[in-house]
Amino acid sequence: MKSIVILISGRGSNMEAIVRACAAEGWGARIAAVISNRPGAAGLAFAAEHGIATAVVDHKAFAGREAFDAELQRVIDAYGPDLLVLAGFMRILTPAFTHRYAERMLNIHPSLLPAFTGLHTHARALEMGCKFVGATVHFVTAELDHGAIVAQAVVPVKAEDDEASLSARVLKLEHRMYPQAVRWFVEGRLQLGGGLVRQLDGVSQSFI
Ligand code: NHR
Ligand code: GAR
Numbered sequence: 001m002k003s004i005v006i007l008i009s010g011r012g013s014n015m016e017a018i019v020r021a022c023a024a025e026g027w028g029a030r031i032a033a034v035i036s037n038r039p040g041a042a043g044l045a046f047a048a049e050h051g052i053a054t055a056v057v058d059h060k061a062f063a064g065r066e067a068f069d070a071e072l073q074r075v076i077d078a079y080g081p082d083l084l085v086l087a088g089f090m091r092i093l094t095p096a097f098t099h100r101y102a103e104r105m106l107n108i109h110p111s112l113l114p115a116f117t118g119l120h121t122h123a124r125a126l127e128m129g130c131k132f133v134g135a136t137v138h139f140v141t142a143e144l145d146h147g148a149i150v151a152q153a154v155v156p157v158k159a160e161d162d163e164a165s166l167s168a169r170v171l172k173l174e175h176r177m178y179p180q181a182v183r184w185f186v187e188g189r190l191q192l193g194g195g196l197v198r199q200l201d202g203v204s205q206s207f208i
Pocket of ligand 2: 008009010011012013014015087088089090108109110118135171174
């Protein structure tokens with residue numbers, strides 16, 4: 001049985017989609033813990049209601065990123081995860097941390113990388129007049145939003161869209177794509193090489 005630890009900062013709807021898919025599809029994996037850097041994160045209640053261990057490591061209680069990441073690592077490692085999943089986790093991680101979980105840490109970013117790394121991606125895409133936007137699942141490296149791409153989802157932008165309508169359209173696809181990508185990882189169906197990720201069954205890594 002593979003062990004998965006999920007990091008969140010807020011709502012946790014992607015975490016919820018992963019928890020539900022893992023149970024419904026009977027993955028050979030369990031969600032060992034859900035950890036938040038924000039004490040009030042809504043996703044913590046969902047996890048607890050589903051019998052999943054929860055923890056809070058509040059970044060505000062630490063003097064710097066190194067100290068926060070060290071404590072986060074200590075709490076994570078108690079669950080011996082095979083995979084660490086960032087699901088709406090909002091703190092930039094130090095190189096020591098990303099190195100420790102290299103090739104076994106995934107993130108979902110709400111843009112078609114390499115476009116719009118960082119924050120406020122939908123607002124920036126609307127400002128640029130983009131006609132398509134999307135989301136990307138990638139391995140996490142020290143360089144923000146630059147790790148190897150596992151899967152991407154694309155959605156059209158409508159003339160009347162605002163940040164809320166656009167992020168809702170993208171989120172629907174995130175909820176399909178992220179559980180699938182996590183399942184591929186836990187079942188050993190992803191191969192990393194030369195900075196690229198291959199799905200070993202030849203299944204499409206694009207979602208529309
Ligand atoms: N850390 C590393 N090293 N590499 C990545 O690819 C990471 C990462 C940490 C988080 C998620 C990410 C995203 O998908 C992620 C990828 C937070 C920020 C940010 O600027 C940027 C990107 C992402 C998450 N955070 C502010 C900070 O100072 C705080 C913002 C807040 O608390 O609301 O850490 O977009
Ligand atoms: C998702 O859209 C995710 O792609 C994005 O935040 C939302 C989290 O929603 N992630 C980031 O912006 C990471 N910086 P959720 O908490 O309901 O999963």
